Amino acid sequence: MTDLVFLLLIFFVILSTLASKGVNVDLPSSQGVVSKATQLQLQIAVGPEYSLDKVSIAKEDVAAKLQSEMLKLSEKDRILYLVVDKNVPTGETVEMIGMAKENKWQVMLGSSPIKE
Numbered sequence: 001m002t003d004l005v006f007l008l009l010i011f012f013v014i015l016s017t018l019a020s021k022g023v024n025v026d027l028p029s030s031q032g033v034v035s036k037a038t039q040l041q042l043q044i045a046v047g048p049e050y051s052l053d054k055v056s057i058a059k060e061d062v063a064a065k066l067q068s069e070m071l072k073l074s075e076k077d078r079i080l081y082l083v084v085d086k087n088v089p090t091g092e093t094v095e096m097i098g099m100a101k102e103n104k105w106q107v108m109l110g111s112s113p114i115k116e
Contacts, residue, residue, distance in 0.1 A: 040052065040053060040066065040069055040070070040073075040079070040080050040081065041053055041054075041081045041083060042062070042066070042080060042081070042082050042083070042096065043083045043084075044082070044083070044084045044085065044088050044092055044093065044096070045085050045088065046085050046087045046088055048088055048089075048092045050062050052065055052066065052069070062096070062099075063099055066080065066099070066103075066105075067103065070103065070105060078103075078104075078105045078106065079105065079106040079107075079108060080096075080100050080105050080106070080107050080108070081108045081110055082096055082097070082107060082108065082109050082110065083110045084109070093109075
């Protein structure tokens, strides 16, 4: 029994040292195709700086502007295409996805802007 407790102690000490250092993660990139149904594009750049359909917008105004734009679309076309710079903190992206989920909008994540 003492041996088991000792082994568990060693295991957790080693595990805790690995967990505190963290791990660098490279986010994947994709060569996927963008849907033609995409109506609104929200770009988040480092800063964070927001732009909706290539027009700069303050973070405080993003929710109101998106809601007004989405009301102009039919329910099946309410798709938000999120283009987020890889250096933007993940919390910014999660916040925008959460807002879209609250409003029952579909979300597409992209690594590059839609080419027109």
